[in-house]
Amino acid sequence: MNPVDDLAAVLESTGELVAGVSRWDAPTPCPEWTVRELVNHLVLGHRLFTGALRGEAGGSLDPRAADVLGDDPVAAYREAVAGLLAAFRQPGALERVVEVPAGTVPGIVAVHLRIVEELVHGWDLARATGQEPKFEDSLVEREIAFSTAKLGDLPPERSPFAPPVPVAESAPPLDRLVALLGRSSS
Template sequence: MNPVDDLAAVLESTGELVAGVSRWDAPTPCSEWTVRELVNHLVLGHRLFTAVLRGEAGGSLDPRASDALGDDPVAAYRDAVAGLLSAFRQPGVLEQVVEVPAGTVPGVAAAHLRIVEELVHGWDLACATGQQAKFEDALVEREIAFSSAQLAELPAERSPFAPPVPIEDDAPPLDRLAALLGRSPN
């Protein structure tokens, strides 16, 4: 599969979750963030990667540092998604090397990093809002393999998420990815 197609599918599913939010101040599994701060973090991340892929300076990922959502969080999310997909669809972008918060990576790895970020925070958003996340299991399995390989090469203090938590081998793929990255699906 083309990782940009996978990214587009994940962004669409998360977009449905964002559009279904009824309480923006609700707590999330990211204990320090509300739903609004979580969606703001995603938008800031999309904008940062868009800038990096276009050879521009990126911004902060801290949702408390700036409000990228304004009065219409759903529209802000959709606009950030459109920019991100446009940037990833530029010719040669998957082969170029870029500097992202996780380090210097090829564009294809940057796409996987955004997919994983969106999957895990989509899981967070679904849990926080009582919605059902609709991510394709096979896609999630690909990102479990990607994440497992990446985490095996990172020193523990550099992990972008929390340490893995135990989970049954037969748990749904999204729950296994969430557990791999420190969430407790139980």
């Protein structure tokens, strides 16, 4: 499967979760972030990666630094998704080297970083809002393999994740991914 198609599928599923939010001030599994701040963080990340792929300077991922959701968080999310997918679909985007918060990486690594970020925060959003995430297990398995292979490459000071937490090997793939990246499903 093309990783940009995987990204599109994950973004669509997370977009459904965003559209299903009824309480924007609800707490999330991300310490100190509300649902609105979590979605704001995702939009900031999409915009940052879009800019990096277009050769523009990055921005902040801190959802408290700027609220880019305005009066219509769902529309802001969808607009950021459209820009991100267009940037990753540019000819040569997956081969281009870009500067992202995790470091200087080829576009192919950047797309996987966005997929993993979206899966983990999609899980956070689902937990916070009582919704069921709809991510394809085989896609999540691919990102477990990617994350397992690449986590050791991240300098500790640049890792956006907590240390892995224990999880049963028989747990669903999404629970295993979030556990690998420091989330507890209990």
